[in-house]
Amino acid sequence: MVKICCIGAGYVGGPTMAVIALKCPSINVAVVDISVPRITAWNSETLPIYEPGLDEVVKKCRGKNLFFSNEVEKNVAEADIVFVSVNTPTKTSGLGAGKAADLTYWESAARMIADVSKSSKIVVEKSTVPVKTAEAIEKILTHNNKGIEFQILSNPEFLAEGTAITDLLNPDRVLIGGREETPGGLKAIQTLKDVYAHWVPEERILCTNLWSAELSKLAANAFLAQRISSVNSMSALCEATGANVSQVSYAVGKDSRIGPKFLNASVGFGGSCFQKDILNLVYICECNGLPEVANYWKHVIKINDYQKNRFVNRLVSSMFNTISGKKIAILGFSFKKDTGDTRETPAIDVCRGLLLDRAQLIIYDPKVPEAQMMRDLSTPKFDWDQPGSTSPVSEDVITKNVKVVHNAYEATKDSHAICILTEWDEFKSLDYQKIYDNMPKPAYIFDGRNVVDVAKLRQIGFIVYSIGKPLDPWLKDMPAIA
Ligand code: UDX
Ligand code: ADP
Numbered sequence: 433m434v435k436i437c438c439i440g441a442g443y444v445g446g447p448t449m450a451v452i453a454l455k456c457p458s459i460n461v462a463v464v465d466i467s468v469p470r471i472t473a474w475n476s477e478t479l480p481i482y483e484p485g486l487d488e489v490v491k492k493c494r495g496k497n498l499f500f501s502n503e504v505e506k507n508v509a510e511a512d513i514v515f516v517s518v519n520t521p522t523k524t525s526g527l528g529a530g531k532a533a534d535l536t537y538w539e540s541a542a543r544m545i546a547d548v549s550k551s552s553k554i555v556v557e558k559s560t561v562p563v564k565t566a567e568a569i570e571k572i573l574t575h576n577n578k579g580i581e582f583q584i585l586s587n588p589e590f591l592a593e594g595t596a597i598t599d600l601l602n603p604d605r606v607l608i609g610g611r612e613e614t615p616g617g618l619k620a621i622q623t624l625k626d627v628y629a630h631w632v633p634e635e636r637i638l639c640t641n642l643w644s645a646e647l648s649k650l651a652a653n654a655f656l657a658q659r660i661s662s663v664n665s666m667s668a669l670c671e672a673t674g675a676n677v678s679q680v681s682y683a684v685g686k687d688s689r690i691g692p693k694f695l696n697a698s699v700g701f702g703g704s705c706f707q708k709d710i711l712n713l714v715y716i717c718e719c720n721g722l723p724e725v726a727n728y729w730k731h732v733i734k735i736n737d738y739q740k741n742r743f744v745n746r747l748v749s750s751m752f753n754t755i756s757g758k759k760i761a762i763l764g765f766s767f768k769k770d771t772g773d774t775r776e777t778p779a780i781d782v783c784r785g786l787l788l789d790r791a792q793l794i795i796y797d798p799k800v801p802e803a804q805m806m807r808d809l810s811t812p813k814f815d816w817d818q819p820g821s822t823s824p825v826s827e828d829v830i831t832k833n834v835k836v837v838h839n840a841y842e843a844t845k846d847s848h849a850i851c852i853l854t855e856w857d858e859f860k861s862l863d864y865q866k867i868y869d870n871m872p873k874p875a876y877i878f879d880g881r882n883v884v885d886v887a888k889l890r891q892i893g894f895i896v897y898s899i900g901k902p903l904d905p906w907l908k909d910m911p912a913i914a
Contacts, residue, residue: 434459434627437511439541441465441474441500443481443596443704443773444558444589445517450489451600453498455631462499462507474500482772482799485597505548512551513624515587516541517558522708522816530816531715533562533708542569546576554620557586560653560705562712563646566609583620585610586642588649593703594770606637609645650713654729657706659694661735667697667900668742677900678882697900699853699880700740700778702767707733707776711816733816740778743851744785746897747878750907751849756790761847763840764854764881765797765805772799778880779853780808783834786851787825792833796843798856802836809834841867849876855883868892874906 436452438445441463453461465471473480475494479487490498501507508514518537523529538561545555555573557566566584573582586609591599606628611617621639628637640648663681670677677697685692701707710729717726748755767777774780783793787809795805810827837843840859844850844867852859860883868875877889879898889896895906 434513435462435511436460436513436515436627437462437464437507438515438517438558439464439504439508439545440517440519440537440559441467441470441480442517442519443483443593444591445515446474446479446481447483447486447489447591447596448517448558448589448600449515450486450493450498451597452627453493453496454489455601456627457497459627460497460499461493462501462511464501464504464507466502466504468502471500471502482770483593483596484770489597505544508545509548509550511553513554513556513627514545515556515558516545517589520559520561520708522711522814524814528715530814530818531711531718533560533712533715535561535565535568538565538569539572542572543576545582546573549580549582550578552581552583554583554585554623556624557584557646558589560588560649560709560712561586561646562716563643563650566642566646581616583610583616584642585620585624586645587624588645590649590652593773594768601631603632603636606632607640607645607648608637609640609642612639612641650709650716653705653709654713654732656694657701657710657736658729658732660696660698660701660706661732661739663695663697664700664739664899665735667739670900671903674902676902680900697882698739698778698855699743699782699899700736702775702777702779704773704775707736707816737781737817740781741785743778743878743880743899744782744789746907747786747849747851747876748789750876750878750895750897754789755786755848758791758848759846760786760791760793761840761843761850762793762795763797763843763850763852763859764856765795765800765808766854769854769856772797772801772804774800774804774808777808777853780813782851782853782880783809784813784825787829787833790833792835794835794837794843794847796837796840797854798858805836806830806834841870845870846872848872849878852877852879852881852883855881859883864889864894865892868894 436459438449449461449463470480518541520533523532523534566586570584588607608621608624610621625637667677681695684690685695710733714726714729765779766774809830840862874895876895882898886896886898895904
């Protein structure tokens with residue numbers, strides 16, 4: 433029986449291994465993590481992450497060929513294939529701070545693999561890493577070996593949160609990078625290919641050299657984020673000219689060379705990958721003497737920051753330039769629907785901006801726990817553009833001015849304005865008449881995800897701002913925003 437061990441039971445490692453276990457009953461899969469609460473949760477009825485369909489997959493396999501454990505070294509030692517899916521955050525200090533990936537967790541995992549291994553292994557990079565990380569890892573492993581052969585593969589994961597299980601069951605492609613030039617490398621590539629071949633059609637399994645695989649992952653995320661910044665930049669122009677960004681996106685996406693997906697204007701993209709991976713790309717370009725290329729990609733993030741600021745400015749300027757003491761309902765805090773993940777969620781920056789203008793926030797999100805929101809708002813913000821700067825919102829302000837509630841009606845009652853920051857389906861079908869009746873007038877809605885029916889809400893009496901849509905007559909008379 434082939435034995436797989438995955439180091440890191442996070443958003444990537446957990447779901448990916450669960451699907452491998454589901455599709456490969458002949459393979460024994462152990463997912464290990466240093467975090468005791470995480471592993472305890474994976475072994476409980478309430479999994480540590482919310483992901484549609486994940487519970488069912490885990491329930492089918494757990495205890496049969498899928499195991500979650502804190503016994504990292506033992507499971508690594510016994511495995512034939514070791515996936516490394518640890519976190520690789522952006523460095524916050526030292527050389528490359530604000531851009532380079534922090535490979536501390538990766539390096540310590542690699543050293544541990546070298547220390548505990550007694551048999552040959554295939555080591556698979558699953559976390560997104562800078563190009564040529566595999567080479568560095570290879571050095572750590574081979575310089576420590578005791579006659580043991582390590583083959584390094586890069587197998588970046590392309591799943592998106594909220595749709596992880598369907599993405600894993602039916603991937604557009606699986607990418608395997610390895611040392612194609614050596615027989616050992618080719619054999620390792622084939623071994624991993626055989627795992628995926630249990631359910632992925634062969635033509636969708638792409639094999640490349642190591643660096644192409646690593647770079648493809650960074651490039652794919654950069655291209656996706658760039659599409660969002662492109663449409664978001666258009667949304668500002670639409671508001672200024674009276675065009676409708678949804679109509680523009682639809683018309684642009686009808687071009688088969690462009691395609692319709694990933695063209696929704698929003699308050700900004702979030703998630704653990706886009707910003708981190710672009711910054712990583714920027715750093716690699718700078719290190720390789722390519723400042724023009726680095727600057728090109730930097731602007732994708734600058735537009736994203738601009739979009740979040742623009743949203744806050746629009747709200748404040750629409751409400752007579754003051755929101756001091758006004759209640760603002762925040763609907764949605766996660767970075768997208770169908771996940772409880774808040775990493776880099778635009779809600780953090782928007783809420784901070786509103787708190788700086790002394791608003792009182794009443795937040796509701798169907799999946800994000802209150803403690804998580806408070807942690808996110810009070811954790812000093814690391815500004816990628818000016819490393820070292822921190823959040824100017826004090827903990828005292830957050831404790832006094834932020835309240836978390838359990839449904840949208842409670843959040844909106846007596847609020848002067850509503851901000852929709854995540855496109856949760858339930859926000860589309862709220863009883864907006866009832867909500868309007870319970871708000872002081874004028875009642876505002878700022879839709880950062882284009883989920884509401886603007887015409888219907890204006891008919892009820894709301895003043896509605898929807899990203900990239902023709903402005904409400906009320907907003908047109910307000911002073912221009914930055
Ligand atoms: C992304 C990539 O899609 C995935 O392939 C990679 O493996 C990890 O990074 P993820 O961050 O989970 O996945 O979610 P994604 O669906 O890409 O959304 C990222 C952000 O972009 C979200 O905040 C989302 O709301 C926003 N978005 C997405 C838009 O604002 N408009 C769109 O049209 C699409
Ligand atoms: P991702 O979204 O990439 O999956 P997460 O932060 O959700 O990232 O998960 C990474 C996991 O890796 C965390 O649960 C963390 O505890 C775990 N981890 C980090 N370093 C190690 C290590 N050396 N050994 C085992 N687990 C580790």
